[in-house]
Amino acid sequence: MKTKVIEFERYMEEKGLKSTTQRDEIVNTFFNVKGHVSIEELHHTVQKKNPKIGYTTVYRTLKLLTESGLAHERQFGDGQARYEAVTTEEHHDHLICLKCGTITEFENMKIERLQEDVAKEHGFKVKNHKLELYGYCKKCRNEVK
Amino acid sequence: MKTKVIEFERYMEEKGLKSTTQRDEIVNTFFNVKGHVSIEELHHTVQKKNPKIGYTTVYRTLKLLTESGLAHERQFGDGQARYEAVTTEEHHDHLICLKCGTITEFENMKIERLQEDVAKEHGFKVKNHKLELYGYCKKCRNEVK
DNA sequence: GTGAAATTGAAAATTGATTTCAATAATAGT
DNA sequence: ACTATTATTGAAATCAATTTTCAATTTCAC
Numbered sequence: 201m202k203t204k205v206i207e208f209e210r211y212m213e214e215k216g217l218k219s220t221t222q223r224d225e226i227v228n229t230f231f232n233v234k235g236h237v238s239i240e241e242l243h244h245t246v247q248k249k250n251p252k253i254g255y256t257t258v259y260r261t262l263k264l265l266t267e268s269g270l271a272h273e274r275q276f277g278d279g280q281a282r283y284e285a286v287t288t289e290e291h292h293d294h295l296i297c298l299k300c301g302t303i304t305e306f307e308n309m310k311i312e313r314l315q316e317d318v319a320k321e322h323g324f325k326v327k328n329h330k331l332e333l334y335g336y337c338k339k340c341r342n343e344v345k
Numbered sequence: 346m347k348t349k350v351i352e353f354e355r356y357m358e359e360k361g362l363k364s365t366t367q368r369d370e371i372v373n374t375f376f377n378v379k380g381h382v383s384i385e386e387l388h389h390t391v392q393k394k395n396p397k398i399g400y401t402t403v404y405r406t407l408k409l410l411t412e413s414g415l416a417h418e419r420q421f422g423d424g425q426a427r428y429e430a431v432t433t434e435e436h437h438d439h440l441i442c443l444k445c446g447t448i449t450e451f452e453n454m455k456i457e458r459l460q461e462d463v464a465k466e467h468g469f470k471v472k473n474h475k476l477e478l479y480g481y482c483k484k485c486r487n488e489v490k
Numbered sequence: 491g492t493g494a495a496a497t498t499g500a501a502a503a504t505t506g507a508t509t510t511c512a513a514t515a516a517t518a519g520t
Numbered sequence: 521a522c523t524a525t526t527a528t529t530g531a532a533a534t535c536a537a538t539t540t541t542c543a544a545t546t547t548c549a550c
Contacts, residue, residue, distance in 0.1 A: 216496090219548095220547075221546095252498095256499055256540095259538075259539080295467055311460070311463075315456070318440075322451065322483070327481070330479070334472055334473050335470045341468070363528065365528065365529080385506090405529090426506085495546105495548090502539105503538105504537100504538080505537085508534080508536100509533080510534085513528105515529085517526085520523085
């Protein structure tokens with residue numbers, strides 16, 4: 201994700217922040233990892249390339265990515281925050297398997313529109329939203345009663 | 346909410362648990378407080394009546410209420426769990442104001458149905474779900490840009 | 491190069507949730 | 521009512537995730 205890295209560099213510059221080896225490695229790794237990583241997972245991956253990089257720096261870089269709008273921080277009830285790369289402008293929601301933990305994304309414009317309707321009814325101005333369906337995925341549903 | 350208190354007593358009996366002054370006071374207070382309370386908030390309210398009641402007992406009683414199905418535990422991204430009394434069998438979702446923190450509930454069967462459709466497309470079996478709209482309520486939306 | 495300003499990372503602090511344990515209280519059986 | 525058994529209480533300790541601190545290091549503008 202070269203463009204994403206460039207966007208991040210632009211954000212850093214704009215904020216007067218410095219470019220460092222650690223940040224570059226963390227950001228690159230983040231955009232090359234699929235799905236929804238925790239700080240610890242990303243730290244672990246990053247350390248394979250450069251064992252000197254500390255947990256704190258990964259933590260701080262993920263905060264920067266979140267601030268810059270290039271990552272989203274999410275809570276899926278497993279006790280730790282997970283970060284996902286923002287790829288398109290399209291919002292998407294999540295299916296979370298309670299057995300294997302797999303997180304699948306989906307989009308549904310009809311639901312989005314109905315949400316706006318609901319908000320309007322309440323005089324509410326939506327900034328963002330979160331829709332999560334918890335249950336069992338195709339693979340696991342047969343194994344669980 | 347007298348009936349809720351009775352249901353709780355039934356659950357306690359069924360589980361061979363004892364009835365105590367502390368539990369009674371906590372449960373009563375919980376059902377008389379509107380909305381979505383954190384452990385700390387409920388503890389604070391309970392202490393006004395009986396300053397001897399400890400945080401841990403409030404914590405444990407909320408767990409019991411959750412186990413018994415009389416309360417739901419929720420996470421609204423402010424870092425601490427919030428508990429809400431289960432009043433009807435109807436599922437509902439939430440509008441959360443980012444300025445004043447007010448939490449409003451809503452129901453929308455069309456959205457529920459569309460969620461089922463999405464799940465079906467993915468071969469997913471939904472056990473429960475969470476839909477939260479974050480933004481500004483009628484009161485606050487005028488004050489925020 | 492030099493110096494001001496930002497970054498790093500180990501360790502410490504903080505937060506919210508959960509467990510431990512000795513003292514206390516509730517209930518069943520007598 | 522008495523006693524034995526068992527559960528409950530709450531302060532303090534523990535835990536796990538997150539966040540802050542601070543001295544040493546690195547970056548970048550000049």
